[in-house]
Amino acid sequence: MPTRKKKKPKLAVFKFASCDGCQLSLLDCEDELLLLADAVRIASFAEASSGVLRGPYDISLVEGSITTLHDVERIREVRAQSRVLVTIGACATAGGVQALRNFRDVKEFARIVYARPEYIDTLATSTPIADHVKVDYELRGCPIDKRQLLAVLSALLSDRKPSIASHSVCVQCKLRGNVCVMVAHGTPCLGPVTHAGCGALCPTYHRGCYGCFGPAETTHTGGLEWALVAAGASHEDIARTYATFNAAAPPFRRAQEEQLVQIRPKEGGRG
Amino acid sequence: MARTIKVDSLARVEGEGALIIRFKGDKPTAVELRIFEPPRFFEAFLRGRAYLEVPDIVARICGICPVAYQMSACHAIEDALGIRADGMLRALRRLLYCGEWIESHGLHVFMLHAPDFLGYEDAIAMAKDHREWVTRGLGIKKAGNAIVAALGGREIHPINVKVGGFYRVPTRAELSALLPVLETALGDAELCLDWAARFDFPAFERDYEFVALRHAEEYPFCEGRIVSNKGLDIDLHAYEEHFAEQQVPHSTALHSVVRGRGDYQCGPLARFNLNFDRLGGRARDAAQRVEFVPPCHNVYKSLLARMVEIIQALDEAIRIIHGYAPPDAPAIAVAPRRATGHGCTEAPRGMLWHKYTLDEAGLVEDARIVPPTSQNQKCIEQDLWQLAPTLAAMPHAAATRRAEQAVRNFDPCISCSTHFLRLAIERED
Amino acid sequence: MPVVLAAADLDALVQALAGRGYRVLGPVARDGAIVIDDVRRAADLPIGLEDVQGPGRYRLERREHDAFFAFTVGPHSWKQTFHVPVERLFQIRRQQDGFSVIPDAAPRQRVALLGARACEIHAIAIQDRILIHGEHPDPRYAARRSDVFVVAVNCRRAGNTCFCASMGTGPRAERGFDLALTELIEPGEHRFLVEIGSDDGAAVAAELPVRPANPEEIGAAASVSERTAAAMGRRLDTSGLKERLQKNLEHPRWDDVATRCLACGNCTMVCPTCFCTEFEDTTDLAGETAERTKRWESCFTLGFSHVHGGSVRSSIKARYRQWLTHKLAGWHDQFGTSGCVGCGRCITWCPVGIDITEEAAAVGLPKKDG
Amino acid sequence: MSVSPAPDPMLPEPLRIARAKRETHGVFTFELDVSARGGFPFLPGQFNMLYPFGAGESAISISGDPHRPDRLEHTIRAVGTVTRALERLGRGDVVGVRGPFGSAWPVREAEGSDFVVIAGGIGLAPLRPVVYHALRHREAFGRVALLYGTRTPDDILYRKEIERWRSRLDVEVEVTVDTAGSDWRGNTGVVTKLISRAAFDPGRAFAMICGPEIMMRFCARELERLGVSLDRIWITMERNMRCGTGLCGHCQFGPSFVCKDGPVYRYDRVLDLLLVREV
């Protein structure tokens, strides 16, 4: 059977509001980088190259969230130029840590950081790419897992649907033979409601998962509350735990609200 | 005649910004390093968070140097809580930091900066003619990442850093497994320094104020006094008295200055110049062999300083691993209290200063973070002011490349400061 | 005839096994639990440790004794030794005129299981039935199972989540072992009653400093098992259970458990008999080499029942029902045995402590109206 | 003496595509070259797992003539990743094959009865071997009817063959489509409607149905209404299928595995389960 005969596909990497960590994952594939360069033409990747090829692109990796009006325009252009668009990371798939602003007043935030907030031009919300354009595949994580990134690129290059398991972190945790930190140590862990992909890193290092891969396919946060409370977490603690890198992902956002509701009446009762 | 040179994207830097240089004739009239990376308001998000969450949250400021953020935050919070992670815990933190320096410097030297000196768009194009060097560089970078992944759980945003130490400390065997990779990388790094020393460095010097940490015995990572070649020598608690942050309309990053003096340079070249005597034998010998010795005022040679620091970090990492015995507990016990603490560590790109005020429950009341890139931003602009006449005399494309290279000397991490550089050189002849 | 081995000589057993080329696997304390790992000497065993288990809770506690086997079962099971969590099946290389399949060789291993409990021996037998004695044997599993020496240990304590007695799978190992130990601890005397279950077992025993057991010792061992059986933390009434479950697929209890179940899959992963697997096909970047790996899968994932158009079991209710009815009922139809050996792992390691015995009993109950 | 280990049922066997034929838009038939292995015996209703290089695997019924083991045929509808990857292959390309797996249509048991074969859409593919069998052993059956429904006239599979069958006087072939243009002169409406019009004696009928689950249920109900005994109606089930050998667990359907106890089931044995949601 002949080898892949097609013309080398064009790969592009685009960045919106982010820490650059997810695209760095590509450069962190030290063993595969040159092989990848043999398999694709890197058409646009500002972090790594000043060379830019014009679109359309066969595969676009998009990092970061939408936080300015200019971003809104730019992501539409990217979409128009991309055959397959893959969002990478919590910023791009859920709004990232900067979506914490969605719950509060941005102007106030700007004042805390900047003496003269009038210089800062930014939207009130940080939103995932899928809120603005159609996304073909999502890679979760803050940051993404580089093995998953390679698996997705290899799949797309072979016209295969990438297999991105969306079940809980617990499945991976058990595959690794870890001792459950929640059951055996009483450490609160978001593994049961968090999307797999990291390989159950945190439990492997004896800490509870803090949800950086965002909500799993089935996110029963109401059920998990029992275990978190049994492990000594307060409603405030639980609410904060959901409010990190995937704070704006709907199931986590709801989970946070479920907790906040339980705090507020108590305060009222005291007063 | 008005001449405008415009380059829409300055690549191979972390983040988004633009560069504008305006000329009247050969004279620059404006130099603006425009950073319009959308701000991410970390200091504001940190308010109300528990102290244990801070290292995880601040890591997300920058994917390139998350360990630096975690280290400065831990030190500042530990300072507030009145504890110190000593002994093996301290050694492990240094080891983790070594990993990040190796990785970050390796990335910059081989993938971002060297292509400038050799005239390529990127390391991949460079690899066509210089495959062995790129392969060595990737090997060095990988060695750094291997340390971070082993100790921190993963290369980017490690999950194992905790106020007071770690969540889990490695076994001796886990660390020893790294040794062969590190030994190979160390030998390669020495060869690469010799290779890089032969690059054609533009003759460009300026009378910089170099600022860095200085420690009594060690090449600085996490601790020391803040010193400069212009007489500064302060405790890090006094940082705010001596440094000021200014906001400029063309940037979402704040500019730092030494009060009363102005721009300064931090980062590898500053550390090298101020701490040459603290380098280990292996790194010092390597630097001397290629006749790279302080004081060096040519910022293009910061690439060499990075290479020397890679050697230093690999050498030190190997030493730490040889001397490692797992500590009794992965972290020291911590109890929250109301207090303010300061932490300053040497990120790959330079000093990273944090200050936190905690309430009695250990929730953050106030946070301040001064990243290296905002400290260097003014210095970069000043370099470009001085470089401008040279640029004006050069053909458009070459001028643009040279200006970008000058910015890249600093390995600016715009994600940190708040990213993508667009360069516009406008000339009015 | 049973023999007696002094506790101080237990290491001789470990060395005898190692000397015969077995990789000795057994209970080892790690990360706050008793897991299965290499045992190089008897001192590696979790001496003096007991596990305190409950629904969704496990703690190791040190006791004032030096028993080697005072705990019950931990998060690991021998499943990981034979039906391994992840394995590659084959690679496929593209060739000029097609492709060639390069199977991964069936693994060879010579292992001794030190401290297998009665329930676990039953679990292994159940997996053997599925993976070796079915129409299409799994050659890799069969290879891993082919050279195994089993040292059973009869439980001295029953855990709070154990219910082997009601499943007829314990606490005493009746067969399926080469040697079976019952730890006897009396003031001033700490020894093992060793029963011999095979010729290999007899050969190993012959190398040990043992002496014939006396009737008191045999009686003492029997009463250890009796006491343990009486102390079982839980029980499951299996009479008519299969029919009760299969007739009650619309019982309101399924909705009730769905409000608690997280669908995280922990129960299936820790279960020593759950055998479901997922296959993943991957290719290298150049698209020249492909491979297929197999890993444990859980019926609690959405992908498990995915067909073109969506998942058959999209609700947690349906997924929990699938698990429980398969385990306790469908298994009888498919393999002529229950899929549950009463080890209690799924109760302990469920983060929210859902109890299979309670759920199964409740589904059998008449529907409450309203 | 050494015992050779059982062959690994997980290893795909590379077979070359000898013929590829487009049936309709999105449906195609491959004939695989099995000459080197001395043919590929199978029972009507059995399926293979097909593997296009690197793309994954799908369960696909064998759609050829069970009396011609020298010709291994599959008819495939391209719906997703694997089936589209198969669609891209052509004559000379190689497909990985594992099988045959699964239960068979009880064609021998149906002998002596009036025989009703009902197919919907791609469901004709798994039933085609049954039709071949019935036609080859025509004398063993009473009346034989093939009732086939598709969405539109363009979706009709094996057109020429159906014409050939129809031209025989000893089988009744009825085709219906859900919707059609004015040039369609055949039946329209759901396949269920054909049942009461077909000529067979419900009292001695034997039926086999393959199609979407809902279609099979309505057909079975109609047969029941006409008086066909439920234990003489057979259907097929579809579930997620990975190993094909009853080891991976994915295809569980109540107390059975679709890959080995099915895909062909006697209707009365699964009727209760079909009525429960999400089994």
Ligand SMILES: Cc1cc2nc3c(=O)[nH]c(=O)nc-3n(C[C@H](O)[C@H](O)[C@H](O)COP(=O)(O)OP(=O)(O)OC[C@H]3O[C@@H](n4cnc5c(N)ncnc54)[C@H](O)[C@@H]3O)c2cc1C
């Ligand atoms: C016994 C049996 C016989 C069949 N016979 C035929 C036939 O003759 N002709 C025909 O065209 N189709 C047949 N099918 C259906 C065919 O298997 C599915 O359409 C095909 O698997 C879809 O795969 P895909 O990757 O192209 O689709 P996608 O929708 O892209 O599938 C994506 C993913 O869905 C899952 N998935 C979807 N359906 C299945 C499935 N049935 N088994 C396992 N995983 C699945 C897998 O995870 C797959 O990777 C049969 C199915 C069964 C169970």
Ligand code: SF4
């Ligand atoms: S998801 Fe996390 S790692 Fe990725 S870019 Fe955003 S902040 Fe960085």
Ligand code: SF4
């Ligand atoms: S440690 Fe966390 S992720 Fe692992 S099994 Fe327990 S709950 Fe799940």
Ligand code: SF4
């Ligand atoms: S365990 Fe959770 S928080 Fe930790 S790395 Fe994985 S997904 Fe992120």
